[in-house]
Amino acid sequence: MARVPEMLREGADTYEQRNELYGDSYHNFGRVMIALFPRGMHFDSVEDYNRIGIIVQIVGKLGRYCEQFEKGGHDDSLLDLAVYSQMLRELDEEIRNRDEEIRNRDEEIRNRPGVPF
Numbered sequence: 001m002a003r004v005p006e007m008l009r010e011g012a013d014t015y016e017q018r019n020e021l022y023g024d025s026y027h028n029f030g031r032v033m034i035a036l037f038p039r040g041m042h043f044d045s046v047e048d049y050n051r052i053g054i055i056v057q058i059v060g061k062l063g064r065y066c067e068q069f070e071k072g073g074h075d076d077s078l079l080d081l082a083v084y085s086q087m088l089r090e091l092d093e094e095i096r097n098r099d100e101e102i103r104n105r106d107e108e109i110r111n112r113p114g115v116p117f
Contacts, residue, residue, distance in 0.1 A: 025063040032059050047095055054088045 002010075033041075036055075043049050061077040061084065068074040 022067045058084045
């Protein structure tokens with residue numbers, strides 16, 4: 001069974017390996033997010049948080065790819081980006097479908113005989 005100091009050493013080793021590959025890209029995350037959302041971010045729903053969670057993953061993977069750009073990129077990050085983009089697409093479609101269902105239901109109610117609006 002691993003003890004806490006051993007786990008921390010293992011974590012430090014992993015950090016050093018990843019930092020050698022990807023650099024301090026985590027220091028750039030805030031600037032990237034501000035550039036993507038210049039009016040700030042406001043989350044009202046579970047769906048908003050789900051979508052921003054995927055965007056965070058996309059930004060991280062794109063940063064990793066860019067760190068390896070001069071060495072020919074980073075294939076694993078490209079595969080992850082493809083997956084994350086389709087996950088985001090799925091969530092977006094769910095929102096659009098839900099909104100359309102609500103509009104259709106509201107229209108159906110408005111068109112009922114005797115509804116005063």
